[in-house]
Amino acid sequence: xxxxxxxxxxxxxxxxxxxxxxxxxxxxxxxxxxxxxxxxxxxxxxxxxxxxxxxxxxxxxxxxxxxxxxxxxxxxxxxxxxxxxxxxxxxxxxxxxxxxxxxxxxxxxxxxxxxxxxxxxxxxxxxxxxxxxxxxxxxxxxxxxxxxxxxxxxxxxxxxxxxxxxxxxxxxxxxxxxxxxxxxxxxxxxxxxxxxxxxxxxxxxxxxxxxxxxxxxxxxxxxxxxxxxxxxxxxxxxxxxxxxxxxxxxxxxxxxxxxxxxxxxxxxxxxxxxxxxxxxxxxxxxxxxxxxxxxxxxxxxxxxxxxxxxxxxxxxxxxxxxxxxxxxxxxxxxxxxxxxxxxxxxxxxxxxxxxxxxxxxxxxxxxxxxxxxxxxxxxxxxxxxxxxxxxxxxxxxxxxxxxxxxxxxxxxxxxxxxxxxxx
Amino acid sequence: xxxxxxxxxxxxxxxxxxxxxxxxxxxxxxxxxxxxxxxxxxxxxxxxxxxxxxxxxxxxxxxxxxxxxxxxxxxxxxxxxxxxxxxxxxxxxxxxxxxxxxxxxxxxxxxxxxxxxxxxxxxxxxxxxxxxxxxxxxxxxxxxxxxxxxxxxxxxxxxxxxxxxxxxxxxxxxxxxxxxxxxxxxxxxxxxxxxxxxxxxxxxxxxxxxxxxxxxxxxxxxxxxxxxxxxxxxxxxxxxxxxxxxxxxxxxxxxxxxxxxxxxxxxxxxxxxxxxxxxxxxxxxxxxxxxxxx
Numbered sequence: 001x002x003x004x005x006x007x008x009x010x011x012x013x014x015x016x017x018x019x020x021x022x023x024x025x026x027x028x029x030x031x032x033x034x035x036x037x038x039x040x041x042x043x044x045x046x047x048x049x050x051x052x053x054x055x056x057x058x059x060x061x062x063x064x065x066x067x068x069x070x071x072x073x074x075x076x077x078x079x080x081x082x083x084x085x086x087x088x089x090x091x092x093x094x095x096x097x098x099x100x101x102x103x104x105x106x107x108x109x110x111x112x113x114x115x116x117x118x119x120x121x122x123x124x125x126x127x128x129x130x131x132x133x134x135x136x137x138x139x140x141x142x143x144x145x146x147x148x149x150x151x152x153x154x155x156x157x158x159x160x161x162x163x164x165x166x167x168x169x170x171x172x173x174x175x176x177x178x179x180x181x182x183x184x185x186x187x188x189x190x191x192x193x194x195x196x197x198x199x200x201x202x203x204x205x206x207x208x209x210x211x212x213x214x215x216x217x218x219x220x221x222x223x224x225x226x227x228x229x230x231x232x233x234x235x236x237x238x239x240x241x242x243x244x245x246x247x248x249x250x251x252x253x254x255x256x257x258x259x260x261x262x263x264x265x266x267x268x269x270x271x272x273x274x275x276x277x278x279x280x281x282x283x284x285x286x287x288x289x290x291x292x293x294x295x296x297x298x299x300x301x302x303x304x305x306x307x308x309x310x311x312x313x314x315x316x317x318x319x320x321x322x323x324x325x326x327x328x329x330x331x332x333x334x335x336x337x338x339x340x341x342x343x344x345x346x347x348x349x350x351x352x353x354x355x356x357x358x359x360x361x362x363x364x365x366x367x368x369x370x371x372x373x374x375x376x377x378x379x380x381x382x383x384x385x386x387x388x389x390x391x392x393x394x395x396x397x398x399x400x401x402x403x404x405x406x407x408x409x410x411x412x413x414x415x416x417x418x419x420x421x422x423x
Numbered sequence: 424x425x426x427x428x429x430x431x432x433x434x435x436x437x438x439x440x441x442x443x444x445x446x447x448x449x450x451x452x453x454x455x456x457x458x459x460x461x462x463x464x465x466x467x468x469x470x471x472x473x474x475x476x477x478x479x480x481x482x483x484x485x486x487x488x489x490x491x492x493x494x495x496x497x498x499x500x501x502x503x504x505x506x507x508x509x510x511x512x513x514x515x516x517x518x519x520x521x522x523x524x525x526x527x528x529x530x531x532x533x534x535x536x537x538x539x540x541x542x543x544x545x546x547x548x549x550x551x552x553x554x555x556x557x558x559x560x561x562x563x564x565x566x567x568x569x570x571x572x573x574x575x576x577x578x579x580x581x582x583x584x585x586x587x588x589x590x591x592x593x594x595x596x597x598x599x600x601x602x603x604x605x606x607x608x609x610x611x612x613x614x615x616x617x618x619x620x621x622x623x624x625x626x627x628x629x630x631x632x633x634x635x636x637x638x639x640x641x642x643x644x645x646x647x648x649x650x651x652x653x654x655x656x657x658x659x660x661x662x663x664x665x666x667x668x669x670x671x672x673x674x675x676x677x678x679x680x681x682x683x684x685x686x687x688x689x690x691x692x693x694x695x696x697x698x699x700x701x702x703x704x705x706x707x708x709x710x711x712x713x714x715x716x717x
Contacts, residue, residue, distance in 0.1 A: 240681035260638035270553030271564035293546035
């Protein structure tokens with residue numbers, strides 16, 4: 001919105017050059033547009049004006065399957081930009097977001113970033129939401145040598161594509177979400193540990209990653225896997241899976257879930273009278289709708305979380321206050337990870353004192369993040385060479401009807417309930 | 424694989440099949456009466472489920488009471504939809520065009536639900552949602568049993584209306600041979616409107632039954648329309664008993680196949696049955712004189 005004049009000005013300039021160059025050739029319009037894009041990128045990237053705002057290009061799933069979390073990420077990014085601009089900007093320049101809607105479509109997201117980098121000549125890019133969209137987007141950024149910090153792509157497959165420009169702005173990859181819980185179970189006396197475990201995971205790299213990360217750890221400790229079910233994302237009837245779990249009578253139930261699947265699974269196993277000693281589900285229990293749906297039976301349910309407004313990290317209180325003032329509700333994980341993305345990129349920009357599309361600047365940003373730790377609202381972050389953050393998620397649990405941090409002990413708000421009450 | 428596991432699966436399959444039967448009954452009725460392929464049927468199910476949820480969240484009463492409002496409301500909506508929209512389609516291309524028309528209605532309902540209630544996934548919180556009792560070692564969940572009883576009662580009511588009332592006779596006559604029905608004095612237009620209303624009224628009951636035991640969201644209807652379409656083809660298009668039997672068989676089949684195959688492959692049972700039907704007996708395995716005409 002705000003930077004229209006500047007962008008249009010540049011487009012006109014480039015367009016004019018093109019018309020002169022191409023006037024002799026009457027070729028296909030598509031070819032012209034493509035070539036126009038490329039030359040625009042080169043012209044725009046090199047000569048970014050030093051006083052104008054820093055433009056940040058983003059594509060988000062604002063419609064389609066991921067529109068709910070996509071809008072959360074959008075709110076987080078916009079809050080971060082507003083906060084930065086209120087506090088003197090970045091390197092003394094305002095930041096300006098250019099957000100496109102990729103309709104949750106993986107082809108669309110790649111062309112969006114292509115357009116942002118080439119045609120719009122943005123100075124920096126931020127990542128989209130979810131693994132499926134992060135991979136194609138990161139590929140485009142990689143091709144242009146852009147730093148790519150992303151708020152929501154925790155699945156292992158992101159970090160095995162050979163990207164050297166990617167950083168995940170959250171405390172831990174999916175596999176490590178349950179690390180504190182696994183540590184806790186490991187230090188339990190052997191005869192008190194769960195003996196058998198049932199796993200039910202959505203056929204989704206993130207949801208499966210969380211459950212299988214814990215599965216690997218538990219199997220190393222000798223906990224026997226008695227049920228290991230994978231279901232497609234559109235599953236709504238969980239009675240048969242519940243039947244298998246209930247029949248196995250496993251001590252611990254682990255759900256690699258998103259939202260409705262966890263709720264439906266919990267109701268289905270309760271209908272069959274199954275009572276595990278521990279029950280852990282990813283994502284769903286931290287959703288405010290969850291206690292609405294499950295009622296009084298939430299007590300003792302465990303969930304890893306990458307963010308809670310209560311966390312005592314340095315900049316978090318300020319973030320929660322600013323965000324709550326802007327939107328009337330405290331931020332969730334999606335908003336926090338978006339904000340974190342902003343913090344990470346800002347830290348690199350401030351440290352190397354550049355923010356433009358030139359390969360030298362982008363490379364120095366990447367190099368700086370490889371070497372340094374950044375203080376964020378989800379805690380201090382540092383990364384391995386593939387961009388995996390080197391932390392673990394906090395473990396939350398429903399205690400006295402409210403979800404509270406229970407592990408690790410130094411961050412705990414309440415004591416961990418090792419023996420889940422009946423649901 | 425233990426015996427109790429299989430027994431429990433059969434029980435779950437029967438309960439699921441009963442719900443499928445009710446949901447498919449309306450769909451086959453539309454086709455029987457008017458050769459209309461009603462893609463929006465499952466969207467109306469979800470609409471009814473949302474109304475039940477909204478009713479409960481506003482009044483605190485049991486969602487079953489919402490039927491007092493939704494059943495007449497859906498009946499009227501069905502009559503209006505048939506008279507104002509479907510009846511304007513040209514008879515020669517009715518079946519094909521009805522797909523487009525009802526598809527757009529499904530999209531409108533989905534969009535409106537998202538607009539009014541947001542995309543947040545909802546579930547009716549019932550004090551008895553996890554309650555169950557044991558029969559021969561198998562657990563029967565109260566909510567599933569209520570849904571099953573609702574389905575059985577509605578199907579019985581539908582059967583009695585079709586077989587025992589003058590309206591039912593006229594409706595069946597319209598299904599069997601519209602021209603002949605007109606010749607003997609049946610007002611087929613009005614009957615068709617009421618038939619459509621009846622089909623939509625079953626969607627109100629089915630949606631409420633669905634809402635008792637599932638988490639709902641605006642796009643949920645796409646997960647239902649495929650299996651339901653498969654059921655009515657297998658059962659023979661236009662045959663209500665055929666749809667009910669096919670629903671039961673496929674529901675139990677799905678529940679049992681989940682044991683060895685897992686969830687992903689078990690849901691293909693509907694489509695395997697659909698292909699098998701089209702290859703071996705395109706008019707459907709039960710009932711289904713109608714399909715021969717296509």
